[in-house]
Amino acid sequence: MAEWPGVDCAYAASHCCSSVVRTSSFPEPLQHEVSLPMPDQPSSRSLLADWFRGHAATLTTLDPHQPVDDLEPLREIVGSARVVAVGENAHFVEEFSRARQRVLRFLAEHCGFTVLALEFGFSEAFRLEPWLQGEGDDAGLAKVSAAAADWGAADLMHWLRHHHRTSGRPLRFAGIDVPEAGGQLRPALDPVADYLREVDPDALPLLDAALEISDRFLEGSGSGAAAAPAWARLDPAEQNALTAALARLLLRLRGAEPLYVRRSSQRRFDIARRRVEAACHTDYMFHAMDALLSGRGSGADLSVREIYMAESVRWHLDRAAPGTRDLRRSPRDAHGVPLLNRIRSQSSSLCAPIPEAFDAVLAVPTVTRDRTVRF
Structure with a gap:
């Protein structure tokens, strides 16, 4: 039985009809580690164009409320995968949001996936889940989660609520990210305070010490990029005290687990x-982001957030019901160099071995800023 979506497609902007391009017709992985620019010679362009014609499926619409039968090619790509991961090369793009919602619908309605794990706070998702399952009124999303309402996820959340109400196979919602995208601590620590009052009141001073420091610089912060400069203005002794309190709290939980x-x-x-x-x-992340913004960043320092999200996916999978489910020969030029070697991300091109990184790429003809996002 299938049960898990994250999703196995990435979205790329290009000047063509909306289409899903499958990159998984290749039995062996690529051996080339160095990605090269797209060749300009006509033979390479012609070869790549012919490959796209043979591997692309045109979508009829991006309207998330229309039938999703045109996404049927995804079924073979997904196969028996337990986890399918959907990415996007820029946030807050209306076309990407609509396409993603159609992909999620297809996976839930046609492939049997029943869990949606989103780049949303691990802790915050537990508070949102009851509303998604039907508690409260339809207009109450902002009261339950301002982040979901203000940062481009409102349409998706309302669809999940409707899907839960009307579908015979509702989607469970799971968060995998750090609190408020790295700009707050209270969404994670306030519920822990309630828990400690019940099981270990003696540990509360550690948590209170962390909150007392963080409240002084995180008020009004909605992201890690906004929080980092405020953190940098703290005295180094306070920065270290915050880290020490959180580290000691975590070790206390680990040591007292049986109790x-x-x-x-x-x-x-x-x-x-x-x-x-x-x-x-x-x-x-406060330190890592501040170092990045001030030109002192260390390689891979910001990956701690990605590590947390990846581990959160595993956390949910390890605690899911049995059977839960949560994409190689590519075109090459005459010299054997892969032609699928870059993808447009934000305002630049990112060199990457596309067939190794993605199983399918969904391309849209235009990109429009999502006007529902409140910056």
Whole structure:
């Protein structure tokens, strides 16, 4: 039984009809580690154009409310995968959001996936889930999650709520990200405070110390990029005190796990620990983002957020029901160099071995800023 979406396509902007291009017709992985610019010679362009014609499927619409039968080529690409990951090469693009919603619909309605794991706060998702399952009124999203309402996810959340109400196979929602995209600690630590009052009040001073420091510089911060300069204005002693309090709190939870589980449950302990881990990763990101913005960034320093999200996917999979599910020969030029070697991301081209990175690429003819996002 299939049960898990994240999703196996990435979205790329190009000047062509909306289409899904399959890159997974290749039995062996590419051996080339160095990505080269797209060749200009006509023979390479002609070869690549012919390859696209043979591997592309044109979509009839991006309207998320229309039938999704035109996405049928995805079924073979997804196959028996347990996890399907959907990406996008720029945030807050209306066409990408609509296309993603259609892909999710297809996976849920035609492929049997029943869990949606989103780049959304791990902790915040637990509060949002009851509303998605039908609690409250349809207009209450902003009261439950301002982040979901203000940052381009409102249409998706309303669709999930409607899908849960009308479908025989509702989608469970799971968050995988750090709190408020790295700009807050309270969404993760406030629920832990409630938990500690029940199972270990003696550990509360550690949490209170962390919140007392973070409240002084995180007020009104909605992202890691906004939080980092405010963190940098703290005295170094306070920066270190915040890190130490969070590290000691995490070690306290790890050391007292049997006691906590006996006083609550394994699931409640696991969620509390994951929330504290989110706070620790966010604290690290304050320093990493500040270093990046000031020109002192270290290689791979910002990857701690990606590590947390990847581990969160595994966390949910490890605790999912049995059977839960959560894409190689590519065109080459006359010299054997792969032609699928870059993808447009934001305002630049990113060199990457496309067939190794993606199983399919969904291209749209235009890109429009999502006007529902409140910057």
